[in-house]
Amino acid sequence: xxxxxxxxxxxxxxxxxxxxxxxxxxxxxxxxxxxxxxxxxxxxxxxxxxxxxxxxxxxxxxxxxxxxxxxxxxxxxxxxxxxxxxxxxxxxxxxxxxxxxxxxxxxxxxxxxxxxxxxxxxxxxxxxxxxxxxxxxxxxxxxxxxxxxxxxxxxxxxxxxxxxxxxxxxxxxxxxxxxxxxxxxxxxxxxxxxxxxxxxxxxxxxxxxxxxxxxxxxxxxxxxxxxxxxxxxxxxxxxxxxxxxxxxxxxxxxxxxxxxx
Amino acid sequence: xxxxxxxxxxxxxxxxxxxxxxxxxxxxxxxxxxxxxxxxxxxxxxxxxxxxxxxxxxxxxxxxxxxxxxxxxxxxxxxxxxxxxxxxxxxxxxxxxxxxxxxxxxxxxxxxxxxxxxxxxxxxxxxxxxxxxxxxxxxxxxxxxxxxxxxxxxxxxxxxxxxxxxxxxxxxxxxxxxxxxxxxxxxxxxxxxxxxxxxxxxxxxxxxxxxxxxxxxxxxxxxxxxxxxxxxxxxxxxxxxxxxxxxxxxxx
Numbered sequence: 001x002x003x004x005x006x007x008x009x010x011x012x013x014x015x016x017x018x019x020x021x022x023x024x025x026x027x028x029x030x031x032x033x034x035x036x037x038x039x040x041x042x043x044x045x046x047x048x049x050x051x052x053x054x055x056x057x058x059x060x061x062x063x064x065x066x067x068x069x070x071x072x073x074x075x076x077x078x079x080x081x082x083x084x085x086x087x088x089x090x091x092x093x094x095x096x097x098x099x100x101x102x103x104x105x106x107x108x109x110x111x112x113x114x115x116x117x118x119x120x121x122x123x124x125x126x127x128x129x130x131x132x133x134x135x136x137x138x139x140x141x142x143x144x145x146x147x148x149x150x151x152x153x154x155x156x157x158x159x160x161x162x163x164x165x166x167x168x169x170x171x172x173x174x175x176x177x178x179x180x181x182x183x184x185x186x187x188x189x190x191x192x193x194x195x196x197x198x199x200x201x202x203x204x205x206x207x208x209x210x211x212x213x214x215x216x217x218x219x220x221x222x223x224x225x226x227x228x229x230x231x232x233x234x235x236x237x238x239x240x241x242x243x244x245x246x247x248x249x250x251x252x253x254x255x256x257x258x259x260x261x
Numbered sequence: 262x263x264x265x266x267x268x269x270x271x272x273x274x275x276x277x278x279x280x281x282x283x284x285x286x287x288x289x290x291x292x293x294x295x296x297x298x299x300x301x302x303x304x305x306x307x308x309x310x311x312x313x314x315x316x317x318x319x320x321x322x323x324x325x326x327x328x329x330x331x332x333x334x335x336x337x338x339x340x341x342x343x344x345x346x347x348x349x350x351x352x353x354x355x356x357x358x359x360x361x362x363x364x365x366x367x368x369x370x371x372x373x374x375x376x377x378x379x380x381x382x383x384x385x386x387x388x389x390x391x392x393x394x395x396x397x398x399x400x401x402x403x404x405x406x407x408x409x410x411x412x413x414x415x416x417x418x419x420x421x422x423x424x425x426x427x428x429x430x431x432x433x434x435x436x437x438x439x440x441x442x443x444x445x446x447x448x449x450x451x452x453x454x455x456x457x458x459x460x461x462x463x464x465x466x467x468x469x470x471x472x473x474x475x476x477x478x479x480x481x482x483x484x485x486x487x488x489x490x491x492x493x494x495x496x497x498x499x500x501x502x503x504x505x506x507x508x509x510x511x512x513x
Binding site for chain 1: 378
């Protein structure tokens with residue numbers, strides 16, 4: 001395998017391995033829209049990074065954490081969470097696009113941040129991705145039981161002496177890290193897809209949360225490999241190809257499940 | 262008398278600029294059964310959430326006895342279909358040892374459904390599972406937030422019978438929010454009418470044998486209040502806005 005192929009394969013698989021289990025929690029906690037908001041608003045982070053000449057990863061991480069904090073604070077005071085998330089997601093995206101255009105004197109290829117540009121990933125990015133993925137998975141393993149309990153019902157968890165707020169903050173931080181490492185691979189528009197499609201696929205074959213998380217990681221990695229292969233064969237953009245591969249796996253799993261029953 | 266399990270002093274809660282609760286002074290002691298009734302939107306659930314520590318009050322204080330164990334049965338468990346969780350696993354997440362879980366599961370008739378997924382259970386089964394979950398670890402106080410909502414009439418009766426049995430065995434205090442008048446009358450030591458503030462409280466009079474009871478049953482909170490014998494003379498000269506629901510009620 002040549003060095004270039006190894007590099008981008010490692011990048012895609014690393015992101016997918018962490019996205020799978022995190023995506024399970026996104027589904028369990030009904031945070032799909034929240035994930036969307038944080039990842040769309042990550043584009044603001046790109047503008048931020050370009051303006052201050054920071055690494056993209058850092059700019060997106062800071063911005064993702066900031067947006068998540070704002071939403072979580074507002075959410076505890078308002079009823080209209082759906083509206084709030086919808087407004088934040090799309091204005092974040094639009095603001096990000098405008099800001100990136102304003103800030104960069106040279107013409108920046110916006111598509112690179114919207115749907116990812118894995119071909120531009122270097123070894124530093126690969127290391128960042130694997131460190132970030134390890135942090136995400138580590139956080140889930142470390143707080144697995146309290147995270148599960150707090151995902152069932154907040155009040156029940158509190159009554160049982162847990163602190164669901166703390167678990168929520170930890171989970172959100174992990175999500176922000178994932179968004180930051182994933183933006184170069186699948187782009188701001190498709191990060192949520194990489195989170196939830198493998199997790200939804202895994203649900204079809206899992207009766208316990210642990211099995212679902214492991215299956216989601218495996219499914220995600222398989223989608224990453226298939227997507228990479230497909231994008232080289234058909235000369236299609238890599239990020240969307242990975243998501244299409246994930247969708248293909250979901251459809252196959254759904255049909256297989258029906259046939260078995 | 263031992264220290265109360267939970268006490269609130271002048272508790273107030275604001276939400277989106279609206280006073281959900283104000284000036285609530287409340288306490289519950291070991292072994293007591295207290296029922297809170299009140300119209301929709303009267304702050305019953307919010308009050309319970311303040312008591313268990315899931316909501317921070319905007320003013321006043323909530324004090325829980327040191328090391329208190331609380332079992333909480335929510336109105337509903339909004340478990341997503343995407344959450345794979347068997348009954349056995351769910352109970353295990355509540356802690357306790359295997360022997361305790363087995364005994365509780367048998368007592369609540371969950372033996373056959375241990376391997377079923379939570380998301381596939383019927384309303385009645387789910388409520389029994391949630392009750393078992395709350396009882397693991399022998400709580401000092403069992404808190405039920407309209408736990409029988411959505412069950413049909415026989416199932417509600419059965420569910421409350423279960424609660425009474427459980428209480429006989431464990432001796433825990435029970436605090437429930439209910440609009441089920443039969444339960445208000447037969448099982449509670451004290452009934453509290455909440456409508457943003459405590460309107461009135463007292464011992465429920467035993468009238469379940471009376472023929473009038475059947476007529477009143479099911480007529481909403483208005484009917485229930487007629488049954489209460491007010492322990493103290495209720496003085497309505499509060500210095501705050503008396504914000505009753507549209508039904509209004511008769512403090513008599």
